[in-house]
Amino acid sequence: MPHRIQIRMARVDDVDAIDALLTPFSERDIILPRTRDNLFQHLQEFAVALFDGELVGVVAMHIYGSNLAEVRSLVVREDMHGRSIGRLLVEACEKWAVQLGIACIFALTYVPQFFTKNGYATVPKESLPHKVWTVCVHCAKFSDCQEVAVEKRLSDAPIEPMRELPIMDVSQP
Numbered sequence: 001m002p003h004r005i006q007i008r009m010a011r012v013d014d015v016d017a018i019d020a021l022l023t024p025f026s027e028r029d030i031i032l033p034r035t036r037d038n039l040f041q042h043l044q045e046f047a048v049a050l051f052d053g054e055l056v057g058v059v060a061m062h063i064y065g066s067n068l069a070e071v072r073s074l075v076v077r078e079d080m081h082g083r084s085i086g087r088l089l090v091e092a093c094e095k096w097a098v099q100l101g102i103a104c105i106f107a108l109t110y111v112p113q114f115f116t117k118n119g120y121a122t123v124p125k126e127s128l129p130h131k132v133w134t135v136c137v138h139c140a141k142f143s144d145c146q147e148v149a150v151e152k153r154l155s156d157a158p159i160e161p162m163r164e165l166p167i168m169d170v171s172q173p
């Protein structure tokens with residue numbers, strides 16, 4: 001029987017599972033830490049991936065302005081890597097951004113190869129608007145940050161605006 005991957009907006013009853021997914025990666029400084037309060041306060045930015053009904057991936061999209069959004073807090077459970085779940089989560093953010101009329105999406109990441117495989121270009125961090133740094137200044141690694149900035153222009157991308165919340169249903173062998 002094929003496996004089923006669904007991408008849907010996060011709900012309050014997902015917060016425990018999202019917290020459990022993010023914490024091992026924030027403890028290794030791969031992503032920024034988030035408290036449970038922070039997860040609840042920003043829940044409308046989050047989408048989750050379900051694999052056969054189990055929550056195994058998460059992503060957040062933060063809007064900076066009329067033409068810029070960031071992919072944040074992207075994590076797929078380690079035993080689920082390599083099943084296109086990360087790609088589907090990022091694509092959901094892109095469709096969501098297009099639906100909202102946002103022209104460009106970026107990420108600060110230690111895995112730029114994952115993003116370049118998904119159509120992102122590496123850009124100088126300095127090219128990002130000043131307000132992006134309001135988050136960075138709170139990071140312990142701010143003065144020695146090895147993250148790479150990647151971005152994708154969405155206005156010319158062949159992505160159909162979605163009429164509803166970004167929900168995907170994918171079957172896998």
Ligand SMILES: CC(C)(COP(=O)(O)OP(=O)(O)OC[C@H]1O[C@@H](n2cnc3c(N)ncnc32)[C@H](O)[C@@H]1OP(=O)(O)O)[C@@H](O)C(=O)NCCC(=O)NCCS
Binds near residue numbers: 071080081086087108
């Ligand atoms: C990065 C991450 C989300 C990728 O999730 P995933 O579900 O394993 O990725 P996918 O299966 O969708 O991979 C899509 C493509 O990217 C490639 N890819 C995935 N992870 C990669 C990596 N670390 N380096 C290089 N390429 C990678 C895959 O090989 C695949 O390429 P293909 O289409 O040619 O086969 C996952 O590895 C993860 O949770 N990492 C830890 C947290 C993290 O670093 N998050 C990013 C913060 S910005």
